[in-house]
Amino acid sequence: MWILPEIVVQRVLQVGINNLKANPIAFNEIFAMYTQPEMNADYGQAYIDKIRKWFCETKIPVVQGFSVNRERLPSFSITLGSESEDESKAAIGDHYGEQIEDSVGVGVMSVMVDVGIHGDKDSDYVLYLYYIMSYIFFKEKLIAERLGVQLQTWSASDLKKEDKYQDSMVWSRWVRFKCTTENVWTRDPKSRKDVDVSVRFDRAGIDDVPDDDLV
Numbered sequence: 001m002w003i004l005p006e007i008v009v010q011r012v013l014q015v016g017i018n019n020l021k022a023n024p025i026a027f028n029e030i031f032a033m034y035t036q037p038e039m040n041a042d043y044g045q046a047y048i049d050k051i052r053k054w055f056c057e058t059k060i061p062v063v064q065g066f067s068v069n070r071e072r073l074p075s076f077s078i079t080l081g082s083e084s085e086d087e088s089k090a091a092i093g094d095h096y097g098e099q100i101e102d103s104v105g106v107g108v109m110s111v112m113v114d115v116g117i118h119g120d121k122d123s124d125y126v127l128y129l130y131y132i133m134s135y136i137f138f139k140e141k142l143i144a145e146r147l148g149v150q151l152q153t154w155s156a157s158d159l160k161k162e163d164k165y166q167d168s169m170v171w172s173r174w175v176r177f178k179c180t181t182e183n184v185w186t187r188d189p190k191s192r193k194d195v196d197v198s199v200r201f202d203r204a205g206i207d208d209v210p211d212d213d214l215v
Contacts, residue, residue: 003148003181005111006064006080012144013062013076013115016136020055027052030135051128060129066116073170074119074129081112081176105187108180115154115175123171126159130173137177144179151180 020026027048028035034043058074066077086108117133119125137154144152154177162170 001148002183002185003109005083005109005149005179005181006078006113008144008147008149009113009115009177010062010064010078011147012140013078013133013136015143016140017060017062017132019140020132020136024052024056026135027055030131054125055128055132066118074117074125076129076133077116077118079114079116081114083109083111086110086180103187105185107183109183111149111179111181113177113179115177117173117175119171120169123159123161126171126173130156130159130175133175148181149179150182151178153178 028045031048031051033039034047035045060074060076061072062076062078063072064078066075066079115133117126117129119129137152141152154175156176157174159171159173162172
């Protein structure tokens with residue numbers, strides 16, 4: 001099976017967004033800092049409820065690639081940053097092992113996926129989405145692992161206004177998502193006929209041996 005890392009990251013975010021909207025009480029966990037004594041006077045539970053309401057009532061697409069479309073903001077964008085074979089994990093002949101019928105090969109890849117977080121009107125929306133994304137990447141990590149994305153780590157850039165769009169207020173923060181994947185394929189399918197012939201040959205050899213010699 002070939003692993004498509006940018007598709008996996010997209011699916012993890014989509015699943016995480018849907019799960020959050022189905023269980024909005026989780027916002028009390030994500031943004032619990034706003035209820036701490038030092039923060040409560042200016043923020044508190046009412047502020048968390050405001051974020052929750054905005055998130056649950058807003059359609060937030062997760063798209064491949066990114067071009068500014070005001071009708072699709074806020075949004076997440078997914079782009080494959082780089083993908084290269086991991087030389088430290090390369091095997092001689094890319095040999096993985098033997099299955100019952102086939103010889104299997106594997107290619108270990110080091111991958112970087114760029115996740116863009118985009119919002120308009122107010123930079124706070126991008127701030128909210130960044131910490132929601134952070135929560136999703138940890139909360140739904142097992143989904144990514146089941147889909148073939150391993151050793152997941154990530155780092156984020158600062159929050160910036162997209163100055164190239166002079167006629168609109170577009171804010172972005174970029175996340176570099178790093179992971180390892182294993183692409184597995186059938187190297188040398190064994191012929192069912194060859195297997196059957198080998199079995200018949202072994203049986204014939206045994207049948208030619210006198211019964212006394214088999215004791």
